[in-house]
Amino acid sequence: MTGRHPLVGALSAVALTFLLGPILLVVGVAFTAGDTIEFPPRGLSLRWFAQALSYGPFLEALRTSLLVAMAGTVLALALGLPVALALGRGGARSRGAIGTLFTLPVVVPELVLGYALFQILMVTFRVSAFGALLAGHTVLLLPYAVRVTGSSLAQADRSLEEAARGLGAGGWATFTRVTLPVIAPGVAAACVLSLVTSFNNVPLSLLLNGPGTTTLPVAMLHHVEFAFDPLVAAVCTLLLVLAVAVMLVTERLAGFTDVFARQEADRWRP
Amino acid sequence: MWRRRTTGLLLAPGLAVLALVFLYPVAVTLVAAPAGVDDGGLADRLGALAADEHIWRAAARTVRVAALVTALCLLLGLPVGFLISRSPPRRRAVLLALAVFPLLLSTVVRTYSWLVILGRTGLLSRALTGLGLTERPTQLLYTETAVVIGLTQLFTPLVIITAYGAFAHVHPDLEAAARGLGASAGSAFRRVALPLALPGVLVGATLVFAGAVTAFTTPLLLGGTRTPTLATLLYDYANVTVDWSSAAAVALVMTVVVLAAGALAARVPAKAAPS
Amino acid sequence: MAAVVRLDRVRHTFPGVVALDDVELTAPPGRLTALLGPSGCGKTTLLRVVAGHLRPAAGRVLIDGRDATALPPERRDIGMVFQSYALFPHLTVAGNVAFGLRMRRLPRETVRRRVGEALDLVGLADQASRRPHELSGGQRQRVALARAVTIRPAVLLLDEPLSSLDARLAVQMRGELRRVQRETGLTAILVTHDQEEALELADEIAILDRGRVVQHGAPQEVFRAPATRWVAGFLGYENVLDLPGKGPVAVRPEHLGVLRPGDEAPGDAHVVEGTVADVRFRGTGYTITFRTAEGRTLVAVSPDDGLAPGAPARLYVPLSRAVGLDGRPT
Numbered sequence: 001m002t003g004r005h006p007l008v009g010a011l012s013a014v015a016l017t018f019l020l021g022p023i024l025l026v027v028g029v030a031f032t033a034g035d036t037i038e039f040p041p042r043g044l045s046l047r048w049f050a051q052a053l054s055y056g057p058f059l060e061a062l063r064t065s066l067l068v069a070m071a072g073t074v075l076a077l078a079l080g081l082p083v084a085l086a087l088g089r090g091g092a093r094s095r096g097a098i099g100t101l102f103t104l105p106v107v108v109p110e111l112v113l114g115y116a117l118f119q120i121l122m123v124t125f126r127v128s129a130f131g132a133l134l135a136g137h138t139v140l141l142l143p144y145a146v147r148v149t150g151s152s153l154a155q156a157d158r159s160l161e162e163a164a165r166g167l168g169a170g171g172w173a174t175f176t177r178v179t180l181p182v183i184a185p186g187v188a189a190a191c192v193l194s195l196v197t198s199f200n201n202v203p204l205s206l207l208l209n210g211p212g213t214t215t216l217p218v219a220m221l222h223h224v225e226f227a228f229d230p231l232v233a234a235v236c237t238l239l240l241v242l243a244v245a246v247m248l249v250t251e252r253l254a255g256f257t258d259v260f261a262r263q264e265a266d267r268w269r270p
Numbered sequence: 271m272w273r274r275r276t277t278g279l280l281l282a283p284g285l286a287v288l289a290l291v292f293l294y295p296v297a298v299t300l301v302a303a304p305a306g307v308d309d310g311g312l313a314d315r316l317g318a319l320a321a322d323e324h325i326w327r328a329a330a331r332t333v334r335v336a337a338l339v340t341a342l343c344l345l346l347g348l349p350v351g352f353l354i355s356r357s358p359p360r361r362r363a364v365l366l367a368l369a370v371f372p373l374l375l376s377t378v379v380r381t382y383s384w385l386v387i388l389g390r391t392g393l394l395s396r397a398l399t400g401l402g403l404t405e406r407p408t409q410l411l412y413t414e415t416a417v418v419i420g421l422t423q424l425f426t427p428l429v430i431i432t433a434y435g436a437f438a439h440v441h442p443d444l445e446a447a448a449r450g451l452g453a454s455a456g457s458a459f460r461r462v463a464l465p466l467a468l469p470g471v472l473v474g475a476t477l478v479f480a481g482a483v484t485a486f487t488t489p490l491l492l493g494g495t496r497t498p499t500l501a502t503l504l505y506d507y508a509n510v511t512v513d514w515s516s517a518a519a520v521a522l523v524m525t526v527v528v529l530a531a532g533a534l535a536a537r538v539p540a541k542a543a544p545s
Numbered sequence: 546m547a548a549v550v551r552l553d554r555v556r557h558t559f560p561g562v563v564a565l566d567d568v569e570l571t572a573p574p575g576r577l578t579a580l581l582g583p584s585g586c587g588k589t590t591l592l593r594v595v596a597g598h599l600r601p602a603a604g605r606v607l608i609d610g611r612d613a614t615a616l617p618p619e620r621r622d623i624g625m626v627f628q629s630y631a632l633f634p635h636l637t638v639a640g641n642v643a644f645g646l647r648m649r650r651l652p653r654e655t656v657r658r659r660v661g662e663a664l665d666l667v668g669l670a671d672q673a674s675r676r677p678h679e680l681s682g683g684q685r686q687r688v689a690l691a692r693a694v695t696i697r698p699a700v701l702l703l704d705e706p707l708s709s710l711d712a713r714l715a716v717q718m719r720g721e722l723r724r725v726q727r728e729t730g731l732t733a734i735l736v737t738h739d740q741e742e743a744l745e746l747a748d749e750i751a752i753l754d755r756g757r758v759v760q761h762g763a764p765q766e767v768f769r770a771p772a773t774r775w776v777a778g779f780l781g782y783e784n785v786l787d788l789p790g791k792g793p794v795a796v797r798p799e800h801l802g803v804l805r806p807g808d809e810a811p812g813d814a815h816v817v818e819g820t821v822a823d824v825r826f827r828g829t830g831y832t833i834t835f836r837t838a839e840g841r842t843l844v845a846v847s848p849d850d851g852l853a854p855g856a857p858a859r860l861y862v863p864l865s866r867a868v869g870l871d872g873r874p875t
Binding site for chain 1: 276373382459524525
């Protein structure tokens with residue numbers, strides 16, 4: 001087996017260390033008793049965690065982040081699932097073109113989208129910062145919602161729906177009692193992917209900034225730009241724990257690596 | 271199969287939001303002038319573009335950095351992707367999870383660690399001083415190198431994932447056959463596995479390139495204001511100097527570069543893939 | 546309860562293909578009609594048109610004399626067994642069987658009783674709380690059948706119901722399918738590409754070729770007197786030869802007799818001279834390929850070999866088994 005070649009193993013070890021080592025380093029920094037970002041930490045304490053959990057701007061930003069992520073996910077799915085159904089089961093002749101249209105928001109640079117929304121929604125149409133932020137996140141998540149639920153639909157056996165129809169179920173009953181339960185893992189995957197994508201987004205959140213609409217990554221970014229204390233290291237560590245939890249839950253729901261690996265790799269395939 | 275009306279009703283809300291919150295704003299920003307802003311539209315933008323050597327310098331840097339990052343990501347990611355594809359199922363799942371895990375973290379979190387390592391009082395600087403290689407603390411932050419390192423770490427998972435997918439489709443028996451015909455492990459990889467996986471690997475490379483061109487957080491934190499890329503320059507024009515025309519010009523350049531890379535990705539594999 | 550299904554000049558096309566070419570067909574009440582044909586002949590399309598999953602481009606579907614062409618599937622009162630079974634993976638066996646009854650908003654007690662009856666009918670009463678993925682192929686097949694008949698449909702449609710089973714089980718399930726159809730007395734339409742299955746199960750067989758019904762009749766009639774050369778070939782009349790006075794005829798390999806040296810052919814048979822081209826062992830006997838003096842290739846089945854390639858051989862064609870092709874369209 002060429003996979004057993006020592007060179008492959010060695011290069012992989014280097015790569016994985018480079019990939020994960022720095023992230024773990026931050027955990028060490030977070031436990032420092034000192035006042036600056038330092039590794040190895042100067043003494044051990046939980047003081048930066050205590051401070052992070054009581055730091056007003058971060059808590060408020062967290063609230064905003066969660067609110068936007070959840071509302072954006074709900075909106076993206078509410079808009080995206082019908083689109084996926086229409087593309088996957090409807091008789092639209094221009095399916096290919098419409099499908100491609102819905103992948104565009106991921107292809108256009110986020111910073112460009114953020115800038116465009118800032119200029120058009122906030123400056124021209126005087127939409128509130130929160131409205132623009134939510135709109136931006138929704139449109140950013142829409143492609144994921146359409147694609148993930150769409151691939152779930154494509155995999156589902158169409159004759160299940162025909163069987164339901166033949167047994168007397170109308171269009172709506174077929175959708176709620178057969179289609180939706182069958183694609184539930186795909187919908188769950190779309191939710192997780194959307195929540196994570198929105199929660200981690202920086203460019204849109206940064207440009208669509210207004211009073212009370214600072215998200216957590218943006219608040220962290222601002223903090224890092226002006227202060228050199230390990231507060232952000234503590235937040236990073238907490239987010240790392242959250243990410244592990246998300247990974248475990250997703251693995252249960254729909255297969256973690258499937259959801260994240262496939263979606264990232266498929267971004268450019270309409 | 272439903273009637274056309276049902277299909278239309280399902281599509282309408284999504285299309286409406288897409289048009290209002292995406293297509294219209296982006297189109298207006300990139301090619302026309304928004305109402306109430308003193309801007310002559312595309313002509314002015316191209317004028318700003320031609321006159322502004324900042325933009326050209328940033329564009330050159332961005333493409334240079336992205337190309338370098340793509341090469342480094344391939345170097346690091348290909349072996350891991352290959353290793354995962356040839357691992358037994360359990361180990362494959364663990365390795366894949368490790369490689370994909372960073373994608374769950376915000377770029378702020380992933381970039382933050384490099385502040386710890388590359389800063390003036392960071393790990394690397396002190397290691398260099400400690401080993402007697404440098405006399406004074408070295409500032410590695412706010413350089414192009416720092417941006418390249420940070421982005422490479424950010425995007426390596428994409429190459430791992432796509433390379434894994436591509437290698438997984440190359441049956442290990444093909445390499446075994448090559449070995450049986452007298453090829454060494456190395457040349458079985460080079461002459462059989464790699465060519466067959468190439469289309470998938472190219473998709474991964476394009477993803478990295480496009481990602482590196484548009485990356486914002488990492489160049490902002492690790493490059494600072496002294497080494498602007500297109501992304502940080504756009505942010506600067508939009509938010510700090512409030513120069514609409516220039517910001518839109520940068521947005522246009524960035525979009526063109528990314529779409530060109532995307533178009534390339536869409537075409538190359540189709541041609542290279544064995545039918 | 547049993548209804549007549551009549552197709553009136555049903556026509557359907559897919560891009561570049563005429564899937565159904567003005568099909569006229571009547572499936573009589575309480576009988577099992579098999580649609581037999583090779584893949585791509587339009588038989589599954591026809592079934593989907595009857596079920597209402599496909600709206601034909603032209604023509605009418607009449608169920609018990611009523612025009613059902615425009616009715617959606619849920620209002621046609623049709624039970625269907627899919628090739629993939631299409632069991633709902635998120636529901637138990639009982640939940641699958643109950644689905645159609647719940648859609649009809651029957652009282653809970655009625656649903657419970659009829660699900661029990663249906664599972665008894667197919668012998669799966671002890672599997673009611675299992676999920677489809679926990680069942681064997683044969684069990685899934687029975688659940689699909691129970692689900693289709695429990696709604697007491699006007700018509701039962703069977704789309705290649707045995708093709709996903711391994712050969713031995715498929716043969717066993719034929720009996721089961723026949724029993725359930727007889728006991729329920731339903732009008733049934735079976736789509737299959739397996740002539741043996743069609744001959745064994747059906748009261749009537751309709752043979753489809755390129756979107757047209759080329760022959761329709763009782764199994765014996767269709768088998769003994771193929772209407773066209775194509776049907777003859779499709780039904781296994783592989784050998785075509787010229788008989789003096791009878792013109793071209795077709796004969797099945799198992800009806801060609803092999804004469805040993807010194808043997809006499811039976812009285813009503815025609816003898817053909819040739820050489821052995823190939824001998825292949827096939828378990829129960831040998832498949833022997835001959836080349837006749839006129840250059841035709843004939844295939845016969847013989848219980849013993851004793852023949853070697855290159856050896857001269859004599860064959861006989863029982864005249865009662867030869868199907869005359871003269872006058873039959875291709």
